[in-house]
Amino acid sequence: MTSNNPFAPPGPSGRQPQYMTVGSGSTSESAARLQAMLDEDSGYGGSMDGEAIDSSAWHAGLSQDRFTPEHTPVAPGESNAASENERRALASHVHQLFYNQNRTALGRAINQTAETLRKLQEMNAKWPAHYPTVQRPPEPERQPKIDVRPGLAHTQSTMDNHREKGKAPVRPQPPKRAGTSLGEHQSADAEAEAEASSSAVAKQPEPAPRLVTPQLAQDFSVLKIELKMDGLAQSEIVHSLEKHSVASLLDNQINNSIRHLLALRERIEDTSSKVLVTGDLNAGKSTFCNALLRRKVLPEDQQPCTSIFCEVLDVRENGGIEEVHAIPHGYKYSRNDESTYRVFALKQLEDIVIDSDHYSQCKIYIKDIRSVDQSLLNNGVVDIALIDAPGLNNDSLKTTAVFARQEEIDVVVFVVSAANHFTLSAKEFIFNAAREKAYMFMVVNGYDNIRDKNRCQQMILKQIAHLSPATFKESSELVHFVSSNAIPVAPAPDNGPGGGSGGSGSAGASFDGGDDKPDKPPSDDEEPTGKHGEPGSPPKKKGKGKEKEAQDDFNELEASLRRFVLEKRARSKLAPAKTYLMNVLGDLGTLAGVNRDVAQNELDRVTDELRQLEPVFEKSKKARTEADDQVANNIEDTSNEVYQLTRNTVNSSIVQVAEADLGVDYPGVFGAYNYADNLKVAMLNQITETVRWCEERAREKTVNGVSSIKSLGLLHLGDQYVDLTFRSEKMFRSRRDALARQVDFETEVSDFFDFANIWERQEKVAGTSMAVTVAGVVGSRMIGGVGWLDGALTATKVVGTNNIRRLIIPGLLTAAMLGVAYAVSQIPHSLPRRLSAKLSAQLAQLDYTHSNATRISAEVRRALKFPADKLREGLQRSVEHLQEQKRETVKVQQESEVARKYFGNLVRDSNDIRTRVQRVDLEGPAPGVAAAYGM
Ligand SMILES: Nc1nc2c(ncn2[C@@H]2O[C@H](COP(=O)(O)OP(=O)(O)OP(=O)(O)O)[C@@H](O)[C@H]2O)c(=O)[nH]1
Numbered sequence: 001m002t003s004n005n006p007f008a009p010p011g012p013s014g015r016q017p018q019y020m021t022v023g024s025g026s027t028s029e030s031a032a033r034l035q036a037m038l039d040e041d042s043g044y045g046g047s048m049d050g051e052a053i054d055s056s057a058w059h060a061g062l063s064q065d066r067f068t069p070e071h072t073p074v075a076p077g078e079s080n081a082a083s084e085n086e087r088r089a090l091a092s093h094v095h096q097l098f099y100n101q102n103r104t105a106l107g108r109a110i111n112q113t114a115e116t117l118r119k120l121q122e123m124n125a126k127w128p129a130h131y132p133t134v135q136r137p138p139e140p141e142r143q144p145k146i147d148v149r150p151g152l153a154h155t156q157s158t159m160d161n162h163r164e165k166g167k168a169p170v171r172p173q174p175p176k177r178a179g180t181s182l183g184e185h186q187s188a189d190a191e192a193e194a195e196a197s198s199s200a201v202a203k204q205p206e207p208a209p210r211l212v213t214p215q216l217a218q219d220f221s222v223l224k225i226e227l228k229m230d231g232l233a234q235s236e237i238v239h240s241l242e243k244h245s246v247a248s249l250l251d252n253q254i255n256n257s258i259r260h261l262l263a264l265r266e267r268i269e270d271t272s273s274k275v276l277v278t279g280d281l282n283a284g285k286s287t288f289c290n291a292l293l294r295r296k297v298l299p300e301d302q303q304p305c306t307s308i309f310c311e312v313l314d315v316r317e318n319g320g321i322e323e324v325h326a327i328p329h330g331y332k333y334s335r336n337d338e339s340t341y342r343v344f345a346l347k348q349l350e351d352i353v354i355d356s357d358h359y360s361q362c363k364i365y366i367k368d369i370r371s372v373d374q375s376l377l378n379n380g381v382v383d384i385a386l387i388d389a390p391g392l393n394n395d396s397l398k399t400t401a402v403f404a405r406q407e408e409i410d411v412v413v414f415v416v417s418a419a420n421h422f423t424l425s426a427k428e429f430i431f432n433a434a435r436e437k438a439y440m441f442m443v444v445n446g447y448d449n450i451r452d453k454n455r456c457q458q459m460i461l462k463q464i465a466h467l468s469p470a471t472f473k474e475s476s477e478l479v480h481f482v483s484s485n486a487i488p489v490a491p492a493p494d495n496g497p498g499g500g501s502g503g504s505g506s507a508g509a510s511f512d513g514g515d516d517k518p519d520k521p522p523s524d525d526e527e528p529t530g531k532h533g534e535p536g537s538p539p540k541k542k543g544k545g546k547e548k549e550a551q552d553d554f555n556e557l558e559a560s561l562r563r564f565v566l567e568k569r570a571r572s573k574l575a576p577a578k579t580y581l582m583n584v585l586g587d588l589g590t591l592a593g594v595n596r597d598v599a600q601n602e603l604d605r606v607t608d609e610l611r612q613l614e615p616v617f618e619k620s621k622k623a624r625t626e627a628d629d630q631v632a633n634n635i636e637d638t639s640n641e642v643y644q645l646t647r648n649t650v651n652s653s654i655v656q657v658a659e660a661d662l663g664v665d666y667p668g669v670f671g672a673y674n675y676a677d678n679l680k681v682a683m684l685n686q687i688t689e690t691v692r693w694c695e696e697r698a699r700e701k702t703v704n705g706v707s708s709i710k711s712l713g714l715l716h717l718g719d720q721y722v723d724l725t726f727r728s729e730k731m732f733r734s735r736r737d738a739l740a741r742q743v744d745f746e747t748e749v750s751d752f753f754d755f756a757n758i759w760e761r762q763e764k765v766a767g768t769s770m771a772v773t774v775a776g777v778v779g780s781r782m783i784g785g786v787g788w789l790d791g792a793l794t795a796t797k798v799v800g801t802n803n804i805r806r807l808i809i810p811g812l813l814t815a816a817m818l819g820v821a822y823a824v825s826q827i828p829h830s831l832p833r834r835l836s837a838k839l840s841a842q843l844a845q846l847d848y849t850h851s852n853a854t855r856i857s858a859e860v861r862r863a864l865k866f867p868a869d870k871l872r873e874g875l876q877r878s879v880e881h882l883q884e885q886k887r888e889t890v891k892v893q894q895e896s897e898v899a900r901k902y903f904g905n906l907v908r909d910s911n912d913i914r915t916r917v918q919r920v921d922l923e924g925p926a927p928g929v930a931a932a933y934g935m
Contacts, residue, residue, distance in 0.1 A: 099574070102920050103268050106577045109917045110265045113581060116588065116909060117254050117261075124254070127899040128247035129591065130598045257584055264577040272383040273569045274311075275561075278400050279415030280423050281391030284445035284484050288415050289388045291487035291554060292376055292561075297366050298388050299350040306353045309361035309403065310388040314377045318365035325363040326352050333363065356390070369490050376562060382569055392425040404433050410573070411565050413441040418450050418481065422463050430467040438470040441478055441564055443557065448483035448550065457481060478564070480557035486550035574922050585914040592906035599900035606893040613889060617882040623716040624875040631709055631868040638705045638864060639857040646694040646853035653690035654843055657683045658836035666828035675827075676747035679835050684743060687843070691852050695732040698856045702863045703728050709867045717874050724867055731859055743842055751834035752827045 123129070277285050286298035286306055297312060299305055315322055318335065325341040327333045334340045341363070344352055352362050368375040377384050387409075389400050404412050412433060416422055422430070433440065442464060450456045464479060465472040471479065653660075662682035666675050706726045713721035843849065 102574055105920045106268055107265055109581050109913050110261050112913050114258050114261045117258050121251055121254050123902050124247050124250055127895050128244055129250055129595050131246050131250050268573050268577050272385055273410040273565055274385045275411045276387045276404055276409045277413045278389040280426050281393055283415040283417045285415045286388055288443055288484040289386050290489050291484040295369055295490040299353055304391055306388055307356035307390045308359050310364055312364045312386040315365045315367040322346055322366050324349055326359045327361050328358055329360045392429050401432050412437055415443045415445050418444045418446045418456055434468045440468055440471050444481045445484050447481040477560050482554050482557050483550045486547055487554050578920055581917045585910045588910040592903045596903035596907055599896045599903055603896040603900055606889050610889050613886050617886055620879045620882050624879050627712050627716050627875055630712055634705055634708055635861055635864045638701050639861040642698040642701055642860045643853045643857035646856045647849050649694050650690055650849045650852055653687055654840050657686050658832040669824045672752055672827055676831055679832055683839055695856055698860050699728045699731050702860045705864045706867050709871055713871045731863055742846055745838050745842055752831055
């Protein structure tokens with residue numbers, strides 16, 4: 001298409017083609033302003049708290065979804081050519097197509113985003129995501145969920161004061177993943193970002209583990225975690241939260257987000273637009289609604305009557321049946337479920353609207369008697385529902401305010417009495433609603449009653465300027481001074497809502513103005529009615545009657561309202577979805593980016609940790625084996641050594657006990673037996689003492705052994721080695737005096753005379769005679785009891801036959817005496833030997849040496865075994881601990897690997913969806929339209 005195409009917009013067209021204008025020619029400029037106004041409307045249609053619609057690029061164009069009726073009311077003198085109408089109809093269809101395309105694209109994006117969020121939930125359950133906390137600046141206004149009305153600002157400042165004044169709360173130890181958060185291991189980007197930030201931020205206390213930079217936290221809009229706790233700053237609360245708590249908060253947030261996305265999907269799929277008509281009691285709301293419908297549907301009365309919300313819908317939505325569905329309190333309306341409402345005929349409406357005791361609202365299905373191009377309800381493009389609200393008074397003010405905030409309310413029409421102006425309730429309502437919906441459609445009704453119309457306009461506009469500056473700015477388009485009762489309406493159904501301005505019965509054709517028109521015909525000197533406040537706006541033709549003027553004004557209002565509703569629809573339905581999607585996907589991207597980096601950091605950290613852990617683990621295993629061997633050897637060597645030492649020492653002690661100076665004095669032959677007993681005791685003591693000495697040595701060796709085990713422990717376990725107090729005195733507590741009981745031998749006479757030994761000894765001793773020898777021999781025989789005769793014979797042999805007779809008697813005596821004396825004198829020498837020999841024999845029989853050596857070495861072994869076992873346990877524990885650490889680290893490594901991949905993909909996916917959402921152009925002309933019109 002070229003610029004000379006027959007559909008080219010007439011007149012100088014800026015960004016707004018003229019053929020788009022609905023209504024009189026005089027409104028095109030206003031319409032253009034409305035577009036500009038919509039550009040700036042950041043609150044209207046916003047469905048979420050704080051949800052901002054970035055409409056800076058908004059401009060009116062072909063893309064705008066608007067009703068282009070075949071017989072659009074036009075200003076006098078404007079061409080209403082068929083081609084114009086066709087073009088408008090065509091444009092309307094194209095716009096609808098474009099709207100549908102956008103709606104489908106957004107619907108698909110919503111599904112994908114919800115699915116992505118669900119997957120994030122699953123991931124978050126396995127790998128608790130790191131979450132940037134909201135580190136709110138101290139200004140009270142930054143508190144998003146707290147009323148921004150100045151009066152309430154102190155709420156937040158109190159919290160901050162708490163934070164400043166209160167002592168810093170004790171923060172728990174960081175969770176395990178501490179080292180991996182960007183707060184500590186910032187990625188290059190995050191670092192650059194941190195550097196770019198103010199020094200104040202840099203001076204902030206060390207970011208807590210799971211926090212990322214505050215800047216990132218600020219970026220979050222939808223998935224922001226809001227926490228409130230008295231006296232604690234947000235960040236401090238999150239600081240103190242364990243990672244699973246953060247994860248469950250995020251999970252909760254995701255749930256909310258998914259819920260909201262589904263609500264948005266429902267909303268964009270909903271083809272209807274709801275217009276809430278509210279205002280003071282008796283302002284003429286019902287009359288206004290009836291005028292819009294050109295039919296007397298709602299009861300009008302001079303006294304307050306509407307006390308429930310009455311929603312007027314097109315009859316097609318109820319299968320073509322005109323009726324009223326009254327919804328009792330506590331029921332959620334569902335048209336297909338008759339148990340949720342009660343059905344009444346239209347004529348019963350009068351009774352229903354006042355019955356607020358039983359019903360909360362009602363749905364009125366009516367047939368709009370006007371044609372599709374004139375009808376507001378049945379306009380061929382969008383299903384509009386008109387909601388007549390109860391007059392604002394103390395009871396319903398709150399309810400209406402809540403109602404007005406509902407997402408499905410696209411437009412609020414405020415009806416104010418021209419005579420009464422704004423009441424306190426009205427002001428309060430507008431002030432509150434202005435936060436949600438920046439623009440409001442104002443209908444100043446009952447204008448016919450006003451004589452000084454200029455003054456009235458000025459006063460009302462002044463009030464509007466104060467109450468809703470945005471609306472005031474566009475007052476020419478949004479503020480209308482009309483007389484609703486001047487509009488001819490079709491009569492009420494039989495016995496239906498009575499009173500008011502029932503028309504002649506020919507719908508939309510009769511302009512008789514009704515019975516109760518208070519106006520008299522205008523006089524020439526009367527102020528002209530018409531658009532207010534527009535400099536240079538042409539005065540109304542004076543020749544025409546007031547009725548016609550009032551109808552023109554109302555027509556103008558209708559055109560503006562239709563524009564407002566239809567144009568708003570695209571923004572109020574699609575824009576919140578787009579904005580929310582952009583926000584949530586932006587958040588997802590940020591969250592994913594942060595977590596991808598965290599996962600990467602974590603992966604790097606654990607990989608590094610594993611690299612370091614591997615040799616430590618191997619070393620620990622080796623140490624365990626080595627120390628095990630060393631300890632075993634230590635025990636073996638020590639106990640063997642102790643065994644040998646004991647054995648040798650005790651053996652030699654036994655052998656030498658006879659020679660040892662036992663300190664027992666020989667009291668003489670008469671105390672020989674005592675001497676023998678004492679000797680025995682002394683010998684036993686000597687041997688016992690030797691054993692004790694061995695035990696002492698064994699104790700020393702054990703102490704050495706224990707300390708060498710300790711050094712092994714310290715060497716291999718370091719700090720983890722648990723030192724044990726070794727109390728060596730507890731060793732060898734028993735069996736030390738057992739020997740005396742075990743050894744049991746009697747001293748015999750023969751023990752006193754060790755002849756064999758004496759013989760040996762006398763040869764060595766000088767001066768001993770043969771007689772001694774003889775005496776010894778004889779004596780020994782005699783004493784030995786072998787027989788004295790043998791001894792005598794032997795002596796004969798020795799002495800010789802010749803001397804025998806001479807020597808026999810004295811010699812024998814002497815010899816015997818000498819021998820006995822000698823033997824007796826040898827008792828101190830003989831007895832110890834004999835006793836020691838006997839002792840030795842008995843000890844040998846008792847296996848004394850071996851059993852003591854075994855006992856002592858066993859005790860040593862036992863004493864060493866305890867610390868050795870402890871050391872082994874410690875080493876084993878250390879190995880197991882390292883093994884566990886390794887297992888854990890490998891697990892974290894695998895999880896981080898998975899998380900890194902997942903979040904990497906999430907970054908990509910969320911960006912992809914976001915790009916697609918971004919491409920959904922709610923602002924510019926549809927590409928098809930642009931092409932068709934050569935734009
Ligand atoms: N003169 C004049 N009277 C009007 C106009 N609009 C409505 N009225 C009358 O004002 C009275 C109240 O009108 P309603 O439409 O019932 O007012 P309402 O705001 O719906 O009242 P409630 O729903 O009870 O709050 C009726 O008697 C109407 O006929 C108007 O533009 N001019």
